[in-house]
Amino acid sequence: MCWCADSRRDGGPSRHGRVCHHRSVDRLRRPPPDFRRAEVVAVDRRTPRLVRLTLAGDDLVGFDAPEPAASLRLLLPREGPGTPLELPSWNGNEFRFADDARPPIRTLTPLSPDPEHGRVEVEVVLHGDGALSRWAEAEPLGDEVAVSGPGRGFVPDPEVARLLLVGDESAVPAVGQLLEWLPPAVHVDVVLxxxxxxAEPSLPGRDGTEVVRCVAAPDDPPGAAMLAAMQEQPLIDDVVVWAAGEAAAVQKLRKLLGERGVPRSRTVVRGYWKHGRAGAGS
Ligand SMILES: Cc1cc2nc3c(=O)[nH]c(=O)nc-3n(C[C@H](O)[C@H](O)[C@H](O)COP(=O)(O)OP(=O)(O)OC[C@H]3O[C@@H](n4cnc5c(N)ncnc54)[C@H](O)[C@@H]3O)c2cc1C
Structure with a gap:
């Protein structure tokens, strides 16, 4: 159907009496970049809740992610750890397997990309549920996976003097990468x-960095401890805030920042996962 303002759903004349002659347009999405096959060549259990995986392979030669806090999409073995990789097809809107099932594709932060040698690392939160968490928990050395991307990252304005990074465990890889990437002159506060x-994840040591850690109470919704900490967090003029974590929690944070006088133009808020919804960060 045509989406111009003059068209009617039944294809008849518009309310202005004109018939739309525009060509009918199928609303197809541009396919994302091709998947590149890779193998898990190293596994490093960094904490009881975080595992670092090194992915490598000829297809990864040329794969780069120069911006910090960028993203990649990881296709997992369909039937779980130790099972063969099956590549899905793009149906014009999303990836599906031949039997129409949704493939296990999850979004992660690309770390230490090495486009020359075809390597990239990822860190996975072992939260206990979900295809990615269960697969990584099995420490899947030798498994074949596929990688697509990268997606855009976060490159702060070079004039920024003070940054506030806020997140939950899923944001730890991006926060760690930003701490390594930012020029020494930038003061960074972290609320995690x-x-x-x-199982506290370690962040890279960096001068001019203050880290506030808060522990989630078992019965609270995700992000509640972070939001409570952010009520108290000093917010100086001109601070730029980057936040990532559970989608509803970071939306509440966006509202809180607005109420505390931080303009939207100085906040970057990313929902990395949705409480109770599988694959929602992808
Ligand atoms: C740009 C971007 C970068 C990201 N980078 C990373 C990264 O580097 N490392 C990383 O681990 N994650 C990262 N994420 C988040 C990750 O994609 C999601 O957490 C993903 O849903 C996990 O997949 P799963 O198969 O384990 O769980 P799913 O199958 O997606 O979900 C199953 C259940 O687990 C819950 N769940 C999902 N994620 C979490 C979580 N982190 N904590 C608690 N419960 C959860 C869901 O609400 C659902 O109820 C990123 C997301 C985005 C958008």
């Missing part, structure tokens, strides 16, 4: 919500 104090 973790699920388990003992």
């Amino acid at each position: 919500e973790v699920v388990d104090d003992d």
